[in-house]
Amino acid sequence: MTHTARRIGRSLALVLPVVLVLSGTLAVTMVPWADNTPSQMLTASAEDVSVPQKPAAAHEVLRDKLLSELQQGTDPGVVLTHLQQEVDKRPTTLAAHCVGIARALGEAAVKVVGPTKAQSYARPVCDTSYATGVLSAS
Structure with a gap:
C-alpha cells in the first residue's frame, strides 16, 4: 500500500508544477491590464500561432x-x-x-x-x- 501511495505522490510531484505553471501563464494573459493585441498575446499551444498575411500586390x-x-x-x-x-x-x-x-x-x-x-x-x-x-x- 505504501508503495502505491509513494508512486502517486511522485507522479503528483512531477505533474503538479507543470499544471500550475501552465495555468498561471494562461491566467496572466487574460488580466484586464495585459496588452491583448495579437502580437503580444501569449498562448499555451503552438497550433494557435498564425503567420501574418502579406498585403495584396x-x-x-x-x-x-x-x-x-x-x-x-x-x-x-x-x-x-x-x-x-x-x-x-x-x-x-x-x-x-x-x-x-x-x-x-x-x-x-x-x-x-x-x-x-x-x-x-x-x-x-x-x-x-x-x-x-x-x-x-x-
Whole structure:
C-alpha cells in the first residue's frame, strides 16, 4: 500500500508544477491590464500561432477591382479604359501585369455578356490580351 501511495505522490510531484505553471501563464494573459493585441498575446499551444498575411500586390488589387466592376454590370469597354488609365498612372508597377489582367477581363466578360458581345469590346489595351481572354473562354 505504501508503495502505491509513494508512486502517486511522485507522479503528483512531477505533474503538479507543470499544471500550475501552465495555468498561471494562461491566467496572466487574460488580466484586464495585459496588452491583448495579437502580437503580444501569449498562448499555451503552438497550433494557435498564425503567420501574418502579406498585403495584396497592387496588380492583384487592381485586377480584383476591375473584375468586380465587370461583374456588377459595368460596360467591358469602360473597364478596359480604367485598366489603361491605371497602367498609364503607374507603369513601373502595373505594366508587367497588364497582359494577365486584360486576359482575365476578357474571360470574365464572356461570362457576363457572352462571347460575341465581349469580342466587340476588344481594343489594343495591353496588346491583344483581352481578345485572347475572350477567345480562351469561348
